[in-house]
Amino acid sequence: xxxxxxxxxxxxxxxxxxxxxxxxxxxxxxxxxxxxxxxxxxxxxxxxxxxxxxxxxxxxxxxxxxxxxxxxxxxxxxxxxxxxxxxxxxxxxxxxxxxxxxxxxxxxxxxxxxxxxxxxxxxxxxxxxxxxxxxxxxxxxxxxxxxxxxxxxxxxxxxxxxxxxxxxxxxxxxxxxxxxxxxxxxxxxxxxxxxxxxxxxxxxxxxxxxxxxxxxxxxxxxxxxxxxxxxxxxxxxxxxxxxxxxxxxxxxxxxxxxx
Amino acid sequence: xxxxxxxxxxxxxxxxxxxxxxxxxxxxxxxxxxxxxxxxxxxxxxxxxxxxxxxxxxxxxxxxxxxxxxxxxxxxxxxxxxxxxxxxxxxxxxxxxxxxxxxxxxxxxxxxxxxxxxxxxxxxxxxxxxxxxxxxxxxxxxxxxxxxxxxxxxxxxxxxxxxxxxxxxxxxxxxxxxxxxxxxxxxxxxxxxxxxxxxxxxxxxxxxxxxxxxxxxxxxxxxxxxxxxxxxxxxxxxxxxxxxxxxxxxxxxxxxxxxxxxxxxxxxxxxxxxxxxxxxxxxxxxxxxxxxxxxxxxxxxxxxxxxxxxxxxxxxxxxxxxx
Numbered sequence: 001x002x003x004x005x006x007x008x009x010x011x012x013x014x015x016x017x018x019x020x021x022x023x024x025x026x027x028x029x030x031x032x033x034x035x036x037x038x039x040x041x042x043x044x045x046x047x048x049x050x051x052x053x054x055x056x057x058x059x060x061x062x063x064x065x066x067x068x069x070x071x072x073x074x075x076x077x078x079x080x081x082x083x084x085x086x087x088x089x090x091x092x093x094x095x096x097x098x099x100x101x102x103x104x105x106x107x108x109x110x111x112x113x114x115x116x117x118x119x120x121x122x123x124x125x126x127x128x129x130x131x132x133x134x135x136x137x138x139x140x141x142x143x144x145x146x147x148x149x150x151x152x153x154x155x156x157x158x159x160x161x162x163x164x165x166x167x168x169x170x171x172x173x174x175x176x177x178x179x180x181x182x183x184x185x186x187x188x189x190x191x192x193x194x195x196x197x198x199x200x201x202x203x204x205x206x207x208x209x210x211x212x213x214x215x216x217x218x219x220x221x222x223x224x225x226x227x228x229x230x231x232x233x234x235x236x237x238x239x240x241x242x243x244x245x246x247x248x249x250x251x252x253x254x255x256x257x258x259x
Numbered sequence: 260x261x262x263x264x265x266x267x268x269x270x271x272x273x274x275x276x277x278x279x280x281x282x283x284x285x286x287x288x289x290x291x292x293x294x295x296x297x298x299x300x301x302x303x304x305x306x307x308x309x310x311x312x313x314x315x316x317x318x319x320x321x322x323x324x325x326x327x328x329x330x331x332x333x334x335x336x337x338x339x340x341x342x343x344x345x346x347x348x349x350x351x352x353x354x355x356x357x358x359x360x361x362x363x364x365x366x367x368x369x370x371x372x373x374x375x376x377x378x379x380x381x382x383x384x385x386x387x388x389x390x391x392x393x394x395x396x397x398x399x400x401x402x403x404x405x406x407x408x409x410x411x412x413x414x415x416x417x418x419x420x421x422x423x424x425x426x427x428x429x430x431x432x433x434x435x436x437x438x439x440x441x442x443x444x445x446x447x448x449x450x451x452x453x454x455x456x457x458x459x460x461x462x463x464x465x466x467x468x469x470x471x472x473x474x475x476x477x478x479x480x481x482x483x484x485x486x487x488x489x490x491x492x493x494x495x496x497x498x499x500x501x502x503x504x505x506x507x508x509x510x511x512x513x514x515x516x517x518x519x520x521x522x523x524x525x526x527x528x529x530x531x532x533x534x535x536x537x538x539x540x541x542x543x544x545x546x547x548x549x550x551x552x553x554x555x556x557x558x559x560x561x562x563x564x565x566x567x568x569x570x571x572x573x574x575x576x577x578x579x580x581x582x
Contacts, residue, residue, distance in 0.1 A: 017396060024400075050417065082539030095374035098365075117361070122402075123395050125377050126365035133369025138444035139333050141361040142514065158514045159358050166448040167332065173444075174268045176361070178514070180501030189512050213374030217390060217403035222554055228546055228562035239573035242545065243581045246489075249543030250522035252464055255490040 001111030001171070003044040003053035006101055006128060007037040007073060008091075009066035010121045022216035024121075026088065033069040038076075038117025038184040039177050043114045043146065043250025045077050046182065052148050053111060056081045059104050061097050063088045067200065074195035075187035081200040082108070089144035090205070094122070098130030100205050106135060112153060113174040117142060124214075125176075140167050141176040262384060264290045265297045265349035266317065267340055269359060274314050278355040282420035283316060283495055285415055287423065289382055289389075294318045298428070298499055299343035301336055303329025305433045316426035321346060325436025330447040331359070337366035338438040344371075346434055349410060351382075351389055356414035357513065368412040375412040376404050378532060380419040389413070398531035398554045417513070417536050461509065465491025465522045468538070471498035472527025472567055473550065479504060481571045482526050489522065489580040496528045512537035524574075527567035530555025547571060 011017070011029040018025045022241040033041075047053045058073035060066050069128070070081035084100045091097055105113055115128030125141075132139035138153075144164070145156035155171050157165040169175075231238040231245075247253065264286035268279040279298075286296040302308045305324045307473040312320060323339035340363060344352055352367060354360035356378050364375040376382075376391030380401075383390050388407040394416070395402040406412075427453035460466060467486040469479055479493075486493045493509065511518055512534040519540030526547050528534060535558050538544070546559035547567050556562045563570050 013397075017399060019400060024396075051283075058460055072518045082540060093374065095368070095372075098369070098374070099398045120397055123378060123393075123397060124374065126368070129362070129365025130314070130369045130374060133337075133366040139362065139366060140445065141333075141365075142358045154448070157358060157362075160514065160517075163450055163452055165358075165450045168446045168448050170444045178501070179497070180507075213368070213372075213408070214376060214404045214406055217405050219395065219400050221552070221555055222398070222401050228544075228556040228559035230551070230556070230562045231565055235563070235565050235570050235573050238565065239570060239577045242561060242563060242574055245522075246543065246545060246578075248520055249560055250465070251542070252490075252521050254488065254578055254582060256488065256579050 001053060002055045002057055002109050003047040004089055004105055004108050004110045004113045005037065005040045005044040005056065005073065005078065005114065006056045006115040006131070007058050007060045007069050008020040008034045008040065008119045009060065009062045009069045010034045010119055013120055019219045023092070031065065032069070033072055034116055034119050036118060036120070036177070036179055039179055039181050040116045041073050041076055041078060042182045042184040043177055045185070047112055050148070057082060057108050059101060060084065061100050061205065062091060070200055071195055072187065073096060074198045075192045076185055077191055080198055083200055083202045084205050085202055086205040090208055091122070092216045093208060093212045093214050094124040094127050094130060094164055096208045098127045101127065102131045102134040104203065105131060111171050111196065113137065113172065115174065115176045117176045117178050128174045128176035138169035138171070138173035140169060140173070143175045143177045144181050146175055261292050261295070261348060261350055263295045263297060263347055263349040265344055265347050265352045266301060267336070267338070267352070267354045267363065268298045268300045268315055269355065270300070275311060276358065277422055277423070278417055279423070281417065281420045282353045282355060282415055283423040285382060285420040288420070289351060289384065297321060297343065297347040297349055299323060301328040301331065301339035303343070312431050313427045314425035315428050316423055318429045319347060320428035320431045322431065323436055323458065324433055325439065327438045327440045327443055328436050332443055332445045332447055333362035333366060334445055335438060335443050336363045337370070339436065340367050341370055342434055342437045344410060346432070351409070351411040351413065354412070354414045360414035364412055364414045371406050371410055371412065373406060373412060375414055376406055376412045379413045379415045382413060389395070394532040398529070398533070398535065417541055433574045459486065460492060460494050460509065460516045460518050463492040463518070463520050465489045466511070466518050466520045467491050467524045467526060467527055468494040468496065469499050469505065469526050470496045470528030471502070472529070474568070476504035478568055481490045481568065481575070483491050485524065485571050485575045489524070489573045493516065496534050523557050525559065526571055529553045530558055555575055556560045
């Protein structure tokens, strides 16, 4: 039984993004692993180290250069990779991606499949759940903790209002993890060297044919309905101008105010 | 196919959640009126839901009943929603964009052969399908997606639609659960408080919230200083609590606390939608951020564009010297 991490290559979050057509201008972006997915990889590695997985496998769907994220997973310690090669534009539909991932996962003797809660770019936040639904696996999202208990997986889920749900999943299971569930390790030099000898299976995906799940229509900057008044001047001037506005806007006095 | 819309209603200790009433309004708009709205409530025993019929204003309330549904689970709730979807003939299924929706929506969508439109703030029909306006790039952009296949599935953000007033369901149908307890792959063991540290963010008049842009935990002291000067408490964005700079119970946003203070000061917080939903009810919002395009400025009344590490101590000083 193996631990499988689902990972995605996304644009660097500090890039200057510009909307272009139905997506962003991708002509001059750097790419790396989705931050949430680093936690998924760490969780998979931890399962193997605790003796709950024979092997760790990282799977991604993306263009040829998305192989870089698999290499970074291998450098962290993952045993092997599966690269489902497809055009970047085809990642627009989470259902297309999930169907391809599900087919790959079905061949990996997966006991636990771990995904990040969402991708920083599209943010659909459901590919893990779709894979679970397509394969009939158990599923829990927003996981902030997991551990094996009597052959089942006990997952802590974050609910609203600071509450935690503890759920027990039969295997095989898919878990979508929150950032903060663990502390992802960095690749060691030895890990980077070793990763070069680790296998990556490459599979060419057929282009989506049917209507699929979702299509992109537009992408734009949010409307600033109640846009802030930006205080002008030097930082000192702006800070000074802010205080009376805060007092009037909030309708309160502050501890240092004269009684 | 009709434009009937099905809503997953969620129970709370006091009845039905506020999010459910917002979903009922969204469904009513999509269906062209309240007569096109169905709601599904999974229950262990329909007699438990007697009182809820009076406060759940759907044309058709579907109580999916069975011991497997007595405690909520991802797969149990998904099975109930799918069953009710079929019984109602709804063209779209609306769920809350919260940890329940995150669990259930993809399982429902996968079975319907589609993906869910998530983090949705607006919905409308077009000749070729359902269009959903949603948040992308952690709130930096608004995206419209088309669900060409029906039925469509969407998870709707809190506050995107006004809440419907409670009222009685026009008709109630009880459907036996399609799943038994042995069919479920997940089991709810317990729900517990994560253990708050004694700070009640929700009761504070002033909240000063720390964001990732502060750079590191060593810079939190200037935020604490400002909170002291304003007579407030310190809160945080998810990135800050995840990084361990502050405990999780101080997190404000969709997976943490929802606050509505008189004054909210966002320090070096970019303003992802998940954060904004937790502070939208604040009376007066101040944003300090070096990125003039940060979404937080769209949710603020007053902003200062600048380095938070430089600006925050100046604000603290200005507050102290203004008294």
